[in-house]
Amino acid sequence: xxxxxxxxxxxxxxxxxxxxxxxxxxxxxxxxxxxxxxxxxxxxxxxxxxxxxxxxxxxxxxxxxxxxxxxxxxxxxxxxxxxxxxxxxxxxxxxxxxxxxxxxxxxxxxxxxxxxxxxxxxxxxxxxxxxxxxxxxxxxxxxxxxxxxxxxxxxxxxxxxxxxxxxxxxxxxxxxxxxxxxxxxxxxxxxxxxxxxxxxxxxxxxxxxxxxxxxxxxxxxxxxxxxxxxxxxxxxxxxxxxxxxxxxxxxxxxxxxxxxxxxxxxxxxxxxxxxxxxxxxxxxxxxxxxxxxxxxxxxxxxxx
Amino acid sequence: xxxxxxxxxxxxxxxxxxxxxxxxxxxxxxxxxxxxxxxxxxxxxxxxxxxxxxxxxxxxxxxxxxxxxxxxxxxxxxxxxxxxxxxxxxxxxxxxxxxxxxxxxxxxxxxxxxxxxxxxxxxxxxxxxxxxxxxxxxxxxxxxxxxxxxxxxxxxxxxxxxxxxxxxxxxxxxxxxxxxxxxxxxxxxxxxxxxxxxxxxxxxxxxxxxxxxxxxxxxxxxxxxxxxxxxxxxxxxxxxxxxxxxxxxxxxxxxxxxxxxxxxxxxxxxxxxxxxxxxxxxxxxxxxxxxxxxxxxxxxxxxxxxxxxxxxxxxxxxxxxxxxxxxxxxxxxxxxxxxxxxxxxxxxxxxxxxxxxxxxxxxxxxxxxxxxxxxxxxxxxxxxxxxxxxxxxxxxxxx
Numbered sequence: 001x002x003x004x005x006x007x008x009x010x011x012x013x014x015x016x017x018x019x020x021x022x023x024x025x026x027x028x029x030x031x032x033x034x035x036x037x038x039x040x041x042x043x044x045x046x047x048x049x050x051x052x053x054x055x056x057x058x059x060x061x062x063x064x065x066x067x068x069x070x071x072x073x074x075x076x077x078x079x080x081x082x083x084x085x086x087x088x089x090x091x092x093x094x095x096x097x098x099x100x101x102x103x104x105x106x107x108x109x110x111x112x113x114x115x116x117x118x119x120x121x122x123x124x125x126x127x128x129x130x131x132x133x134x135x136x137x138x139x140x141x142x143x144x145x146x147x148x149x150x151x152x153x154x155x156x157x158x159x160x161x162x163x164x165x166x167x168x169x170x171x172x173x174x175x176x177x178x179x180x181x182x183x184x185x186x187x188x189x190x191x192x193x194x195x196x197x198x199x200x201x202x203x204x205x206x207x208x209x210x211x212x213x214x215x216x217x218x219x220x221x222x223x224x225x226x227x228x229x230x231x232x233x234x235x236x237x238x239x240x241x242x243x244x245x246x247x248x249x250x251x252x253x254x255x256x257x258x259x260x261x262x263x264x265x266x267x268x269x270x271x272x273x274x275x276x277x278x279x280x281x282x283x284x285x286x287x288x289x290x291x292x293x294x295x296x297x298x299x300x301x302x303x304x
Numbered sequence: 305x306x307x308x309x310x311x312x313x314x315x316x317x318x319x320x321x322x323x324x325x326x327x328x329x330x331x332x333x334x335x336x337x338x339x340x341x342x343x344x345x346x347x348x349x350x351x352x353x354x355x356x357x358x359x360x361x362x363x364x365x366x367x368x369x370x371x372x373x374x375x376x377x378x379x380x381x382x383x384x385x386x387x388x389x390x391x392x393x394x395x396x397x398x399x400x401x402x403x404x405x406x407x408x409x410x411x412x413x414x415x416x417x418x419x420x421x422x423x424x425x426x427x428x429x430x431x432x433x434x435x436x437x438x439x440x441x442x443x444x445x446x447x448x449x450x451x452x453x454x455x456x457x458x459x460x461x462x463x464x465x466x467x468x469x470x471x472x473x474x475x476x477x478x479x480x481x482x483x484x485x486x487x488x489x490x491x492x493x494x495x496x497x498x499x500x501x502x503x504x505x506x507x508x509x510x511x512x513x514x515x516x517x518x519x520x521x522x523x524x525x526x527x528x529x530x531x532x533x534x535x536x537x538x539x540x541x542x543x544x545x546x547x548x549x550x551x552x553x554x555x556x557x558x559x560x561x562x563x564x565x566x567x568x569x570x571x572x573x574x575x576x577x578x579x580x581x582x583x584x585x586x587x588x589x590x591x592x593x594x595x596x597x598x599x600x601x602x603x604x605x606x607x608x609x610x611x612x613x614x615x616x617x618x619x620x621x622x623x624x625x626x627x628x629x630x631x632x633x634x635x636x637x638x639x640x641x642x643x644x645x646x647x648x649x650x651x652x653x654x655x656x657x658x659x660x661x662x663x664x665x666x667x668x669x670x671x672x673x674x675x676x677x678x679x680x681x682x683x684x685x686x687x688x689x690x691x692x693x694x695x696x697x698x699x700x701x702x703x
Contacts, residue, residue, distance in 0.1 A: 065692075087696075087700070089703060092703060151558075151561070155565035158565065172550070172567065173550065254551075256549050256552055266699070
């Protein structure tokens with residue numbers, strides 16, 4: 001509307017400006033309508049694209065597939081969920097996925113804490129910007145390139161093997177390699193929130209703690225940790241959820257390991273069983289809801 | 305955009321319906337497993353002008369335009385001659401092919417026997433008018449109108465070629481050279497953790513084939529027709545094998561890399577993978593073990609919703625023309641379907657090596673077929689496990 005006003009020759013301007021001005025005056029008087037118009041687009045996005053997709057996921061999880069022709073049978077049944085609950089393999093895979101996600105989160109936390117502390121408190125202020133850039137740089141490279149690079153690094157007789165002392169002595173492909181590569185991939189997502197949290201911690205607090213006689217360990221426990229815990233939890237939401245849903249890394253370096261993501265992928269891509277894939281996909285959704293509810297209580301969501 | 309696409313699709317359907325008026329009755333009365341009939345879809349009656357492109361789902365190595373190896377190219381000439389631009393999507397497993405064909409985005413597929421019937425009964429592919437494929441007359445009779453490419457005498461595809469799933473090993477590591485599939489099932493194998501297997505439920509048939517020869521008391525007559533007891537035995541064998549496996553493969557490039565690096569030293573393969581690994585200077589050898597093997601007999605099929613049917617037919621005719629068929633057969637390492645292809649191969653012994661005309665040899669090869677409840681070996685007193693059961697078991701095996 002604005003551009004059409006601009007395009008008009010100056011003489012015709014008032015004719016257009018009239019209704020626009022009247023509309024804006026009317027909106028000014030009706031605050032409710034104004035708010036509705038403002039929120040319509042984002043709400044539409046949230047409800048239709050996001051919650052709608054989730055609803056479709058849950059509904060289609062109740063359908064089944066004709067085993068021979070592959071057509072979806074739209075009759076609601078709980079068969080898919082029954083299979084998931086009764087069949088031991090799905091429990092094993094779900095637990096394994098949670099284990100991988102938890103291990104990645106712990107490793108990333110252990111690496112990120114000292115790195116973020118150095119960046120925020122030890123490094124000179126003008127170096128900080130460059131350190132942040134350095135942390136972010138790996139995110140510019142494609143995920144697949146990094147995963148395949150790790151496949152080569154971890155190959156038999158590859159660099160990682162030599163680090164451990166000759167071909168075959170490294171971890172090779174498998175669960176360990178999966179955790180390693182995922183921890184590498186998601187590390188920036190852990191460092192940045194912790195860095196942001198530590199930056200907000202005034203140096204004077206550390207000095208005051210030292211002046212009052214606290215040693216480094218005590219200062220860390222009593223002063224730094226309370227500030228940084230919400231940031232760590234915020235970072236863990238990223239590393240945990242990203243690891244939980246991953247299926248590509250594990251295909252490339254995971255050897256014969258399957259995670260929930262693989263089962264979903266196989267049921268969509270290979271077995272053509274979309275309803276069962278939908279039923280499987282509800283597992284990570286439920287796990288993440290539980291995790292986020294727990295996180296909300298800690299107040300960490302304000303750090304995101 | 306969307307309406308344009310719909311309109312084209314509608315026009316294509318209308319054209320097909322009009323075209324098929326004359327012989328619509330031929331595919332009625334088909335009876336599939338359990339008396340299912342394939343949906344009635346009409347075949348193309350006559351060839352029109354090309355549509356400028358064709359979308360193909362194929363196995364790796366079937367559609368080569370010189371980008372893998374400049375000498376390996378049977379696509380460029382086709383594109384020049386017909387004006388049909390070839391777009392190829394490589395699939396790693398039959399299941400992936402079925403899923404891709406269900407999208408309706410693709411015109412032609414090189415389906416193996418474990419996909420073809422699912423595609424036919426799912427209404428995803430149309431019967432083929434073999435009169436429009438001039439090279440069809442030269443196809444070996446042993447491949448025409450078979451259980452996996454026709455229903456009640458109606459052809460649903462053009463035979464492409466056939467071959468066996470082989471046992472590949474690193475010659476510098478695996479000594480002595482294996483002669484039996486037992487090498488990949490031996491619980492005391494020294495190559496534990498470096499054995500690989502094909503990542504698809506259809507691999508259960510490989511275990512069943514091994515049991516067929518080594519545990520005759522199970523009474524397996526056809527590795528794709530397994531009753532409860534036989535099925536459990538095959539699943540158990542694979543669960544034990546899982547402890548020996550380093551990784552399962554479905555992506556052939558990863559298999560090549562794994563054998564080159566030595567992460568895998570023993571396991572199932574296709575001839576084309578052995579060729580690529582050899583070209584990459586990996587010391588590997590692929591053999592047909594004494595038990596025989598599972599294998600494939602592939603068929604070019606045309607989608608029921610093909611948007612480029614005329615280019616699709618031209619592709620099917622081209623790919624089984626003597627020269628192209630010989631090219632694929634040599635590159636992929638399989639027996640060609642066209643008997644005239646044997647004169648066109650660079651290695652004049654190719655047809656002999658791959659037993660193209662040797663029907664007795666192919667009796668030892670169990671072509672991939674879709675397992676269904678009605679046992680494929682003709683037993684009527686028991687129910688066999690269907691493919692859905694195979695798929696679920698495969699997840700359990702991988703654990």
